[in-house]
Each structure stands twice: as structure tokens, then as C-alpha cells.
Amino acid sequence: MKEIKQFDVIVLGGGLAGIYTALNIRSDLKIGLFIKDKIDVGSSNLAQGGIAAETIFSPKQMEEHFEDTLRAGGYHNDKEATRILVDEAPQNIENLLNLGVNFDKNENGELVRTLEGGHRSRRILHAGGDDTGAHVMRDLRKTLEGRPNISVFEDEMAIEILENTNKALGVIVINKNNEEVYVLANKIVIATGGIGGIYKNTTNDKIACGDGIALCKRANVKIEDMEFVQFHPTGFYEEDKTGQAFLISEAVRGEGAILRNIKGERFMAKYDKERMELAPRDVVSQAIYREMFDTWSDHVYLDITHKSKEFLMKRFPTIYKHCLEHGIDMSVDYIPVCPVEHFLCGGIKTDINGKTSMENLYAVGECARTGVHGANRLASNSLLECVVFGSRVAKDINESTDFSKIDIVLPDLEFTHEPYNFKDIRVDIRDTMSKYVFIVRKEEGLLLAKKIISNHLNNLKKIKVFSRYYYETLNMATVAMLIIDAAIERKESLGCHFRLD
CATH class of the missing domain: 1.20.58.100 (Fumarate reductase/succinate dehydrogenase flavoprotein-like, C-terminal domain)
Structure with a gap:
């Protein structure tokens, strides 16, 4: 007998995009939040830099953020979606604060902002110094615990979309007991994150295998801009290591760090005289790749030795600790770095409300191609995309009146039980x-x-x-x-x- 569960809304993914969307859906709807691993596992928890957002509506500052995003994206961005990303940032930052998120503040109680590559002004909010993702997710998980309409299912992976005539009706899940479960819903939100697991070195969590995008491909949902895979310029270099790479945040360069090749020579002026180390990620990664090639090396160095130990320990406690554990005191030593896979700018094609080409199916976060990133993402726009478009997905679902009982003939799936070495x-x-x-x-x-x-x-x-x-x-x-x-x-x-x- 098939096990069946039914909800008004299913959300696949327990990162910022998934949890924030679920928290903004109205409380009278029954929500099932399905997470492939544990709720505290995932790339959102690893985000260091912060959230790029103007917190007070200023036409000049908004326009600069908009233009910086387009320039970084090679003007391949969807302008309407990008305008929404920037203009709806203040209200979503306010909402995060109301949901219990504590961003770093100065002694006057004002939000602290930092600078990152591709930005012309300090607009990046952070939490815990360089541990923004972990702090934001911890605060939101606390809020999630107080929402009785949201049921959380850990270690449960969606493997197929249930649909009829291009209308999503649910998903098939492998539960923690390795059993087949049919989960039905009127609305389905895919928020499964990135694709870093297909590369040898990535800043993503190990669980990032592109699951939601592959689900949609099998269901013939439109996918776009998949060639635009972003490589972060400064992953911490460890010889012969593969898998999850430790990220040296963009914010380190925002605080004045410079790049040097293995000869100790500063080189970014050869590639971008105007912005130097604060050029967008594609420019910096390609410059590092060229320097590595020209010097027969597998890494370069990041130099922030002009800053005091006290400053670095306070501003970058996570990075400072990691470097020290590997014998590097970043106040006196250069940090070895190299480019690693970081972010997918394309994905499941959506409109400005997160709707995909399949009825009742939404996508939000890194798995979605909203168009805001164009051909290259601007630093710290990823978490912003999660909340701005997560809010829009929730709003669209909240305005829906179609929450009737699902009527579907469940398919019989046949599986091979022979062992294979994958x-x-x-x-x-x-x-x-x-x-x-x-x-x-x-x-x-x-x-x-x-x-x-x-x-x-x-x-x-x-x-x-x-x-x-x-x-x-x-x-x-x-x-x-x-x-x-x-x-x-x-x-x-x-x-x-x-x-x-």
C-alpha cells in the first residue's frame, strides 16, 4: 500500500530560500518542508559575506545598486527582476529583523555595512562578523519552531515531480527509512540550492547536487542560462584537497586585502585598473587563473597584513580561526587562495513571482533563474535574492484560493534492486x-x-x-x-x- 501525505504547500529545501518562503506563507495553510539532509546542513549556513541591501529607500543608492548588479552581470540580467531585487530589499531586511535575525550593529545601535567586489559603496549587512549565513539561519530556525502549520521532514529527498497536463500535483519522496512516499500538494516550491557537488572543489555544502534542477528537467520544466557557473576567486588553498573548500570572503578584499602571485607581485592592475581587487568575481577569477598559468602555480596569495590582529579577529573571527588552524596568522602571513566553484547564475526559469513553466510549481534561491544575476552574480546578492523572491513566491501563494483536495492516479514505479557502484x-x-x-x-x-x-x-x-x-x-x-x-x-x-x- 502506498504511503500518501497531503499538504496545501510543499517546500523542498531547508536553506534561506526555503525557510524564508515557508515563514511568509499564511498560517492557515498546511506546509510540508522537506529537507534532503538535516535542517542545519546546507550552503546558506556557510555564507560569510552578508546581504547586499539598502535599508532606507534612497533613489541614488538604489540606482547605484541596480547599476552595479547589471555591470557585474554583463548586462545579461533581466532588468525588471533586478529592479525588484533592489527596490524590495529594504522591506525584506525589515522583515528579517522582525523574524528575529540579528545583524551586526555599531555602538550606536546602527546596522554596520561593509564593502565587497563590484559594489561602489558600503551596503553589505553582516552577522557574526564573517558568519552571516549561520547566524541568519539559526535565528530563522528558532522562529520556524513556533509555527505549528509547518511540518519539517529531515533526511527526505524528492526524486520525481507528480504532474498531470503540465500541472504540478506533488512529489515522490525517499524518506529516512528508505521508503517511497507520495506527497501531494496544491503548490510546490523548489528551493534546493546549487550544483557545487559536480565539481572537485566547491564552497557549497556536500549535499548540493542540483537536485531541484534535475527534477524539473525530468518533468520538462524550462531551464535557462546554465553555462553561467560562478567560481569564487578566493577559496582557501589546500594541496591535494578535494570536496568542500573553505571560503575566504569577498569582504576581506572589501577591507583592503590585495592579491599577489607566488612571486609576491600584485597583479590586478593588469586586468582591471579601475577596480583592482574589488572587480566582480568573474574578472578576478579569470585574472587569478591567468596568473597561476603564467607562474606555473596552483594558487596565489591574499595579503591583508596591513590590518592588526585585533581588527582581523573581531571582523573575521571564522576566517582568522580557520587560517590559524592551518598555521597561517593572517595579520602577518599571506593566505593561499585559488578559484573554486561557488554559485550557479542560471537554473529553473521563473517569472518575477517565482512561477515556473509548470502550473503550481515555483522555484526560488540558487536553483532558480530569476535573471537578476545575468552572466555573473554580484557579491552578496544571493541571500538578497532568496528573501526578495521568497517573499514574492509566498505572496503569490497567499493570494491563491485553489487549495482543493488533490485527485490523482498514483504511478507505479519499478526499480532495479541489483547493487551498482556509483x-x-x-x-x-x-x-x-x-x-x-x-x-x-x-x-x-x-x-x-x-x-x-x-x-x-x-x-x-x-x-x-x-x-x-x-x-x-x-x-x-x-x-x-x-x-x-x-x-x-x-x-x-x-x-x-x-x-x-
């Missing part, structure tokens, strides 16, 4: 993407990557194993293929998609 496939996907679909791309490498990944994807589609590990691997191959195809199709360089040929 570990080698995952390693090959990560190696291939990191070698051929990295910061600098060429047609020859992209075509080779397509051959390798398509072979894995075709083999995975021939079998269907009822396990989270299988579906994660299938999702990784699906998303990798989407990125490769989009990168092949776009012949010109734009933003974080750089074609050497």
Missing part, C-alpha cells in the same frame, strides 16, 4: 567538469566532456535504483549535461562563461 561515476563527473568546464573553456574540451557525461547519463537512465545515492548521481549527471550543452551553444565569452577560442 562512486566511480561521481568521481569521473567531478574530474570532467573541473578539467573541461571550469573557468576557461574551449570547444574541444567541451565536446569531450559531453561525450563522457552523456555516456554516464545514458547508463544511469537505463537503470532505476531506489536510493538517494542513485538519484543524487543521476541528478549530478543531468545538471552537468545541461551546463555543457549551454556552454557549447554560447560561442562568445560573457561573464563567468569564458571561451578561450
Whole structure:
């Protein structure tokens, strides 16, 4: 007998986009929040820098944030969505404060702002110095505990969308007991985060496999701009380490840190004389890649030794501690850094209210392609996107009157129960993407990557194993293929998609 659960709204994902959306949905609706891992796991918890937002409506400052976002995005942004991102920032920051989030303040009780790459003024709010994501998520989880209409399900992964005539009706979930559960709902919100797990080194949490995007691909939902994978310029370099990389926040450069190659030479003037180390991430990552190539090195250095130990320990407690644990005192030593996968600028195509091409299906956060990031995301606009468009998704759901009982014939799924080794496939996907679909791309490498990944994807589609590990691997191959195809199709360089040929 099939296990069935029914809600008014399902939210997939327990990061900022998912939790903030759920908290803003009206309290008379029954919400199921499904999280693939534990609620305190995920990339939102790892965000260091902050939230880029003007907190008081100022036409001049709003226009500058708007223009900075477009410039960073190579003017590939959706202008309407970008305008919304900027203009609705103040009300959402106020809402976060009302939900219990405590941003850093000065001795006068005023919100403290910092500077980051691509921004022309100090507009980034932070919490806990350099631990913004963890502080914001901790505060929101406390608020979540007091919402009886929201049921949280940890260690439960959605594997397929249930739909009829392009209308979403629910999802199939693998629960913590490895059982098949059919979860029905009138509205479904996908907030499953990024795709970092398909690369050898990423700032994302290990659970980021592009699950929501792959779910939508299998359901023929429109996906766009997948070639625009952003690589953060300053991941902490550790020789021969793969997996989750520790991030050295953009805010360190905002406080005056400079980049040096292994010869000790400052180099950013060769690539962007005007903005230097505070150029957007695509420019800085490509510059570092070139310096590494020219000096036969696998890293460069970040130098903030002009700042005192006292300042660094207060402003960057998390980063200072991490560096010290690796034998580096950032007040006197250079920090070894290199570019690592960080953020997907494309994803599930949505309108300005988070609606996808499938009725009753929404997407929000990194998995969504709202268009606000264009070809390259401006620093600290990601958390802002989560709350601005999470609020819009919630508003659209709140205004709906269609919450009738779901009537659907549930499909019978057939699974293979033979053991398969997916570990080698995952390693090959990560190696291939990191070698051929990295910061600098060429047609020859992209075509080779397509051959390798398509072979894995075709083999995975021939079998269907009822396990989270299988579906994660299938999702990784699906998303990798989407990125490769989009990168092949776009012949010109734009933003974080750089074609050497």
C-alpha cells in the first residue's frame, strides 16, 4: 500500500530560500518542508559575506545598486527582476529583523555595512562578523519552531515531480527509512540550492547536487542560462584537497586585502585598473587563473597584513580561526587562495513571482533563474535574492484560493534492486567538469566532456535504483549535461562563461 501525505504547500529545501518562503506563507495553510539532509546542513549556513541591501529607500543608492548588479552581470540580467531585487530589499531586511535575525550593529545601535567586489559603496549587512549565513539561519530556525502549520521532514529527498497536463500535483519522496512516499500538494516550491557537488572543489555544502534542477528537467520544466557557473576567486588553498573548500570572503578584499602571485607581485592592475581587487568575481577569477598559468602555480596569495590582529579577529573571527588552524596568522602571513566553484547564475526559469513553466510549481534561491544575476552574480546578492523572491513566491501563494483536495492516479514505479557502484561515476563527473568546464573553456574540451557525461547519463537512465545515492548521481549527471550543452551553444565569452577560442 502506498504511503500518501497531503499538504496545501510543499517546500523542498531547508536553506534561506526555503525557510524564508515557508515563514511568509499564511498560517492557515498546511506546509510540508522537506529537507534532503538535516535542517542545519546546507550552503546558506556557510555564507560569510552578508546581504547586499539598502535599508532606507534612497533613489541614488538604489540606482547605484541596480547599476552595479547589471555591470557585474554583463548586462545579461533581466532588468525588471533586478529592479525588484533592489527596490524590495529594504522591506525584506525589515522583515528579517522582525523574524528575529540579528545583524551586526555599531555602538550606536546602527546596522554596520561593509564593502565587497563590484559594489561602489558600503551596503553589505553582516552577522557574526564573517558568519552571516549561520547566524541568519539559526535565528530563522528558532522562529520556524513556533509555527505549528509547518511540518519539517529531515533526511527526505524528492526524486520525481507528480504532474498531470503540465500541472504540478506533488512529489515522490525517499524518506529516512528508505521508503517511497507520495506527497501531494496544491503548490510546490523548489528551493534546493546549487550544483557545487559536480565539481572537485566547491564552497557549497556536500549535499548540493542540483537536485531541484534535475527534477524539473525530468518533468520538462524550462531551464535557462546554465553555462553561467560562478567560481569564487578566493577559496582557501589546500594541496591535494578535494570536496568542500573553505571560503575566504569577498569582504576581506572589501577591507583592503590585495592579491599577489607566488612571486609576491600584485597583479590586478593588469586586468582591471579601475577596480583592482574589488572587480566582480568573474574578472578576478579569470585574472587569478591567468596568473597561476603564467607562474606555473596552483594558487596565489591574499595579503591583508596591513590590518592588526585585533581588527582581523573581531571582523573575521571564522576566517582568522580557520587560517590559524592551518598555521597561517593572517595579520602577518599571506593566505593561499585559488578559484573554486561557488554559485550557479542560471537554473529553473521563473517569472518575477517565482512561477515556473509548470502550473503550481515555483522555484526560488540558487536553483532558480530569476535573471537578476545575468552572466555573473554580484557579491552578496544571493541571500538578497532568496528573501526578495521568497517573499514574492509566498505572496503569490497567499493570494491563491485553489487549495482543493488533490485527485490523482498514483504511478507505479519499478526499480532495479541489483547493487551498482556509483562512486566511480561521481568521481569521473567531478574530474570532467573541473578539467573541461571550469573557468576557461574551449570547444574541444567541451565536446569531450559531453561525450563522457552523456555516456554516464545514458547508463544511469537505463537503470532505476531506489536510493538517494542513485538519484543524487543521476541528478549530478543531468545538471552537468545541461551546463555543457549551454556552454557549447554560447560561442562568445560573457561573464563567468569564458571561451578561450
